[in-house]
Each structure stands twice: as structure tokens, then as C-alpha cells.
Amino acid sequence: MTDLTGKRVLITGGGSGIGREVARAFADQGDAVTITGRGLDALAETDGGRGMTCLAADVTNEDEVAALFATPFDVVIANAGGGPAGGLKSVTLAQWNATLAVNLTGTFLTFREALRAGMAPGGRLIAMASVAGLKGGATIPAYAAAKHGVIGLVRSVALDVAKRGITCNAICPGFVDTPLAQVAVEAVQNRYGLTRAEAEAQLVADNPMKRMIDVSEVAAAALFLASPGASMINGHALSVTGGEI
Template sequence: MARRVLVTGGGSGIGRAVARDFAATGDAVTICGRNAEALAETDGGRGMTCRVADISDEAQVGALFDRPYDVVVANAGAGNAAKLADTTLEDWNRTLAVTLTGVFLTFRAALPLMGPGGRLIAIGSTASLQGGSNIAAYAAAKHGVLGLVRSVAKEVAKKGITCNAVCPGFVDTPMAARAAEGLMSRLGVAREEAVAMLCSNNPVNRLITPEEVASSVLYLASPGAAMVNGHALTVSGGEL
């Protein structure tokens, strides 16, 4: 029987790879995001349901759950590189609203309709487990995501539901491209050097592919991961 899967931030990057992998297994996939054209591109005729929604908006998130889901992947997130002294309150609030509050709203709305065997999966980051220069707001939000995951895992365990996080390093996504462009602008380096700097903490010395992250998500959603709960699964080539 096909599972019902919701992937937030499904218009590009990790969310796109996750949604396509679930669809390839025959699951009934719903994707949401703020850009209808990007969602349609992710679908590409795969039969997904596309819903336009801002996951930092409580009412819009609530409207997504007009049906139950067996697997909910809270992937949507945002963040820009900036020194703490240059981070405005608006930047801080926007980063937390999408990256942390969005996961809270998504999981909170999912749980009343989710039965035994359900899977809640958040896309964290290596920044969920360590700090970094010029990413104070993003790291704070991603640390919060992991704290949320570990707490929810304790609450739902006896219901037969699991809650976990996948924590990748730099992934070859539009967010990484923007980070590289920021380095190019600030330091006056070529794109190849900027990408190498992003990968410098990864012993494999390359960007992670979205598909590699998606494989970890599908594992956590599988029956074989029923006893994996409250876990931060790092996909970072040995960075952590």
C-alpha cells in the first residue's frame, strides 16, 4: 500500500531529490513550497500533489493537513552568511521563522493525524551539531531543530512513531551556490576556490549530492529504521 508522504520545501535541492525518490518507490507524494513553477518542475509528470504554502505561516501549514500523512519530511529552511554584528533582527527572525518555527508548525500539525508507523524527519545540518563563523542565526536555528527532534522523539515513541534528523554538510543546492557567491564577493576568489573552501571540512573534499541526503531520508522512513528515534544522522563525508 502506497504511503502518503509530505515534503516541505520541495521545489529544489534536497526537497526535490527526496520527493522524487519517494515517488519512484510508488508513494503518494505531496510537495509544498512558495514557488508553484518550481514545484511543477520537481513533479515533472511523476503524479505528485503540489501545494503552494509558506511553512512559517501557521494557517497555511494547518491547511496542508487536510489529510493524514504517513511520512512528513520538514525540509524547508533558509539562511544567509553574515557576521553576528552584521545580522539584523529582521535577518535573525526570518531565519528562525523558516528554519526552526516551520519545522515546529509542520510536526505539530502532522501528529494529530499520524498513526503507528509514522515518520517525522527533519532536515538539519552539520550546523545542528557545531557552530561556525558567520552563520550564527542559521546554526542557532538548526541547533533548535535538533533539540525539537530529540524532544518530539521522546513524546511519540510509545505511539509507534519516530522522529529523526538528517544532518548534511554542504550540499550541491542553490543555498550552497549562494554561499559560494558570497565568498567570491567578499574574498575576490574564483568559483572553484570558493567551492573548495566550502568543502574544506569534508574529508571527501566535495559537495554532497541531494540524492545522497535523500537516500538517508528514505532509510529513516523505512520499516528497518523502526528503532531509530531521536537520532541525528550525519551525511558529511566524515566532517563530524
């Protein structure tokens, strides 16, 4: 890949948060972007008239993921994810299985089908992992376990595809300012009787910069990993955490 502009880009979980910002960043630089998610209304909102292709798909469904790759993509970003908060004792088996399914199995299926479709040399596979995949988290055991698995998958795939000139990397953000983050802020407020400012300070306490990460900063990392300048970065877990890791 000598020039990213005009390439075909697929982003899963493109209906909100990080996925939405990443999709818009690629579209705004002239790429042909396809976004997937479970709700077409949310995907249309992400598009906002930019001309993206919006496809409803569940990344845990093997057939639905395979159907996304009728033709190959140049850049594939496995972004769909999530998971419940709570200590290990409170996690149900159903929550555990669902968290691993969307974060880890979803990334596996997305990357597998991207390669089966015939990704060309210079292609980019990018997984949206998390700082939790680098250090864990007492109140997010299922999510942290899944993201550790994503990083292990990325490092393994990177070794496999390197000989074809394809790279596979992970982005590991800390606490990002998204609507989901605001839900977490409100939960901390209500639980401990804090002001919004105090709750936000508690949530970003591990970040040396003492602020939430802006979604544009995560999108910038994705644009970089998909660029020609990142052609020798492979199997890397890129920390976007303000120095937390």
C-alpha cells in the first residue's frame, strides 16, 4: 500500500463512540468506508451524508461476518466490543461468554474473513483492544480477559501475515470520552455521591495527564497504523493512554 487515500476500509461497531469517530476520520480523508453494527439508524447517523456503506451485522455471527467480505478490503478495523462492570464474583457465565464473544471471537471472525477474502499486500488489520488488555482491571475481569486475548491474537496473526506484506496491530486506549464513558461517570456519581468533576477525576486517576482521552486521538492512531509510514509496525499493541502504560 503506497497511498491510503481511496482505499476500501471496513470498521465494525461503527454506530457510536470510537468506531464512529474512526469511520468519519477515514471517510473525511477520501476513503471508501463500510461500517457495520446491529442498528442501521445508528450507522446512518455515523455516516452523516459522507457516503459510507452501512451494513447491519453481528460480529459474533459467523455467516453475517463472512457476508461482509464479498470483496476484499485494504484496511479492516475490528472495533466492536464491550462488557459489564463488576468484580469476578458478580459475573455470570452468560456475561462472561457474551463478553468473550463480541470482543475476542468477533475480532477472530473479522480478521479470518478479511484474510480469506484475499487481502492484498500492504493490507492492514487493526484491532481495537484496551489498556485493560495490557494491565487488567479489578472491576472488568471478563472484558480485560477478552482484550488480553485480542492482543495475543494480534501478535499471532502478525507473524502469519508478515510474509505477505500485511500488518496486524492493536490499539489500546485508556478511558475515552464517549457516551458510554459518561454513563460510567454517572454511575460513579450515584454510587459515591460525587460531583461530575469528582467522578471524572476518579475514573482518570491512572492517567498521568488526568483527563479522558478524546476519540479523535484514538482515530489518529488508527489513521497512522493504516498509513504507509506504519508499514514496518507489526504485532504491536499501541498504548493511547497518556502514559498510563
